[in-house]
Amino acid sequence: MKVVLNICRFDPEVDKESYFQKFDVEVEGHQTVLDALLCAREQDSSLSFRRSCRSAICGSCAIWLDFRPVLACHTLIKDVAIAPGSITVEPLPHFRQLKDLVVDLEPLFESLKAIVPWVVTRRDHNGLMAPEKARVMESASTCILCGICDAVMETGGVVKPAAAVKGIRLAVDPRDAVGEARRRLLDLPPELLALFIKRLPPICPKSIRLPDIS
């Protein structure tokens, strides 16, 4: 089917501001928005966007599609366009646009530091963990650091959403010596934490369901 992609272009070296460029591509309904972007790139190889795994595990291809944030590789054309369709592709909001659909992700990785993003293993940890305890961490551990939650949500506190996800994942890890202090590192009152946990799954490409640690 024919699809028109309106893609946000911006080259800081030459453009004063961003603009939209139309691309006519031919893709199958069961193909993805990433497949469509790759077709567009063949027409104009100066188009920049991040991509790698094409199977929603690396987190590279987060974009703003029409009116919501998605992983381009996880979004089927038939779900966003009716032939002849037209979709608008922009970079993730709230991140600095570096070139076309590529944004500055340094703040995403920097923000992790606020919650001490590693397990501080207790000296007395014996290598075992009850399966019920392991299961509590599972969903949060599926985070692929795609940046979508940071782009469209606030936690209501200083800690950013992706950092909060990791902070919570670490807070429920029985091996971690930081213990109760992890809850304080999140710097969120219980009501805001509860709200964050509730609002996350529909926005998150991995539909992460966080355990309530308030």
Add this chain to the structure above:
Amino acid sequence: MQNHDVLIVGGGLAGLMAALSCSERTDVAVLSKIYPTRSHSGAAQGGFNSALSEDDSVESHIFDTVKGSDYLGDQDAVEVLCSEGPGTILELERMGVPWSRNSDGRVAQRSLGGAGFPRACFAADLSGHVVLHTLFEQALRRGVKIYPEWHLIQLLVEEGELVGVLAYDLRHAQLEVIRTKVVILATGGYGRVYAKTTNAHANTGDGMAIAYRAGVVLSDMEFVQFHPTTLYGTNILISEAARGEGGYLRNVNGERFMGDYAPQKMELAPRDVVSRSIFREIKEGRGFNGQYVHLDLTHLEKELIEERLPQVRDLALCYAGVDLVTTPIPIEPAQHYSMGGVRVDTWGVTSLPGLLAAGEVANVSVHGANRLGGNSLLETVVFGHRAGKKADALVQERGWPAISATMIARAKAEWQNLCSGDSAAEGSVYSIRREMNELMTAFVGVFRVGEELTQAVDRLKELQELYTRLKPSFRVQAYNYAVMEYLETGYLLELGEIITKGALRRTESRGAHFRLDYPQRDDVDWLCHTFVSKGKDGPQFSAGPVSITRYPPKERGY
């Protein structure tokens, strides 16, 4: 110019493990063409093999691996892989990997192909992802310097020794020189040589090709693993764990056809056996639409699938439109892993002083002619760790190399020359790459035959000539993927030629390399590795000995 004691190229499992294994005193940096957590290690699903259980043994793991390798694995290296497995898994556990657990609290283990015991340590079906992110967390803790979105362009060699690297900072569109005492290549595989591959777009064999161009010896390039179960069409990986948890392969008649090919191991025979079996079924008319077979999990408990195979279920739902709880999924084999690579010893030492390599980019060889599921993830952390330790030792031994101004000027001039051609022929890069991909999948796949391999060699040569005549011009701009894709196409063409010529040269069938015109294994002439290095007129091949310490080659049946 930047300086680091150790520069690791590649931020996946092997690269990060190597970084963490260097001593705190070593100044180590990681250069990665993508942010480390984007590495394809994260797409690995099944598990990390390790003989942890009292009912299992390192010995048994060694034997399974050697037999799985069709006796081409270097047994001294396999001994290292398997004996260091348990310690490495426990170390990962201490770092905080969220493993799935048994009721007794121990790390859960599942069966993968070719194994005599369920020994693949897993985290649902996200095993690579969770360990990658845990190692990344530890790298943050260590304050490892990372150069994200920097592409390796060249290994700088002066008087036969590695002195540093030339790299391209994608964000700032700048060529940079990094002087270093030791480089560890951890750049992964070359899946994108093939049209049908599970591999990410980033897997273009950069490190392997660049090492080869610097004169480094590669080994066993003709051994390419085709994973039996990838989604028909997209070739997205469906983990071997799906079969490990009890899934069946069925042909159009609903039969579990693996009974005809591997009556004992059935669906859990090694990958080369299963891939050939699937293609035989399709070729003999028992496939669906002449294209694929079914992977059937409908007889498994829904709760088991939700617990052990959640990602696999999501992938089938999104990309094949099928809920595997109720419906079988369409499956075809596709390229997945490179057994071949930069030839190394068990400490990651290559033929170039100052250069180490670990992970999929390397050939130790622990996998020989065919890799068992669960052994590559293990390889990344065991040999990544060893490469880190070796790098430390070398840093003490080696003085700071000198990089001459002439060398830098020459490298920069080459780059300029590359980017300032006179034709706007970038579009042709895509058609050259596409044709190479189709050619490799058609002629250098699961079943190979002399005439087709020869045809492929000839056409690849023509494609290479077309490529060198392209002379595109590139604007200097941030995130110039066009120039990167142009370079990557060059790497793939070079590696494609080596793989195909290696396949043509090896006139026997062993492991994943199957010749219709030489269908038997030949231990008289071919119980040897295929070494290759770049000569004036192209790849120069020679034979290398296989280390056989415990298990002389026997007939390999499953």
